[in-house]
Amino acid sequence: MHFVFCPHCGSKLIDKEIGDEGKLPYCSQCEQPFWDMFSPSVICAVINEYNEIALLRQNYVSKDNYVCVAGMIKIGETAEETACREIKEELGLDVIDLSYINSYYLDNKQLLMSGYKANVIKKNFSLSREVDSAEWFPLSEALSHFREGGIAWQLVSSIIKCQKNMVNTDIGVRSTAKAIISYNNKILLNKCYDSNNGHYYSLPGGGQNKYENIYDAVKRECKEETGYDVTDIKFKGICEEICDNEDTKINYKQYAHKLYHIFTCTLASENVNQPTETDDMQISCEWVDRNKIENIRILPTMIQENIKKLIEDDKPIDMGSIHIPYNHG
Ligand SMILES: [Zn+2]
Structure with a gap:
């Protein structure tokens, strides 16, 4: 807006150098100059954990193309607060993580738009009355739904380009080493309890540390959790668990996706130290008779189903991948 x-x-303004x-x-x-005015606003690419983007239809904007969440910055707000507020208002989603991408100038509306990438958890939308419909699309398909060259198109192009250039080593999978420790025809298990899963057993073991080889992780975890030194470590199988619980994904994301590497081992000696680190869900360590082990509840379920093969077969097995509603110890 140009001031006249x-x-x-209310005086008529003059042009002055x-x-x-x-x-x-x-x-x-x-005795005051006036700069031309424009309005600050935000535009957001709302992206979920499956790399899908929320696209909106606002029939008053366009009948053919989808748009991104956008809105004007209110007086007193930061651009980031506006982004979170608009995403909540238009889609009913909470922002977990917000990153600034670029700013854009929309000449015909005299808007300066700050562009953000907003990470959210996938949920059903709760739409505002300003939004006619919304859908999740794979991010890779998003560009075809925008007006080419428009601001939403530019924002999403930048995000796609950025993702392609990124070597993503941090997909958030926890590499976990678990041990079937045998001694005198008994197996050492952790007895666990939590309110979502009830009573169950789990194999001793835990997450691999950065640059720690997985065999060292087995030794360290067994020592920490059970107090025993183990030896004769053999890889026996792999399985994967992805926890769908939203609270876990947000607040315990390091535990939401686990790749279990299962090993068998024996005791290096009968000497036992006091365990130094135990899980919150762990009640005790218990030696369970080898012939009773197939009848007790072990989590992950894939380990329970395959426990005989894991112990007896030499060849490692693929136990598959499952989604679980709640994490366990
Ligand atoms: Zn004046």
Whole structure:
């Protein structure tokens, strides 16, 4: 917006040379220049954990194309607060993580738009009355739904380009080493309890540390959790669990996706130390008779189903991949 009259006193403005700015509208009464005005706003690419983007239809904007969440910055708000508020208002989703991408100028509406990528958890939408419909699309398909070259198109192009250039080593999978420790025809198990899963057993073991080889992880975890030194470590199988619980994905994301590497081993000696680290869900360590082990509840379920093969077969097995509603110890 270009000023013609002074917004304070109503005098007609004159053009005046103001330093490096060149000629600006100027009020001789108030002795004040006025810069042309534009409105600050945000535009957000709302992306879920499956790399899908939420696209909106607003029939008053376009009948053919989808749009991204966008809105004006209110007085007193930061651009980030506006982004979170608009996403909540338009889609009913909570932002977990917000990253600034770029700013864009929309000439015909005199808007300066700050562009963000907003990470959310996939949920059903709760739409505002301003939104006619919304859908999740794979991010890779998103560009075809926008007006080519438009601001949403530019924002999403930047995000796609950025993802392609990124070598994603941090997909958030926890590499876990679990041990079937045998001694005198008994197996050492952790007895566990939590309110979602009830009573169950689990194999000793835990997450691999950065740059720690997985065999060392087995030794360390067994020592920490059971107090025993183990030896004769053999790889026996692999399985994967992905926890669908939203609270886990947000607050315990390091435990939401686990790849279990299962090993058999024996005791290096009968000497036992006090365990130094135990899980919150762990009640005790228990030696269970080898012939009873197939009849007790072990989590992950894939380990229970395959426990005989894991112990007896030499060849490692693929136990598959499952989604679980709640995490366990
Ligand atoms: Zn004035």
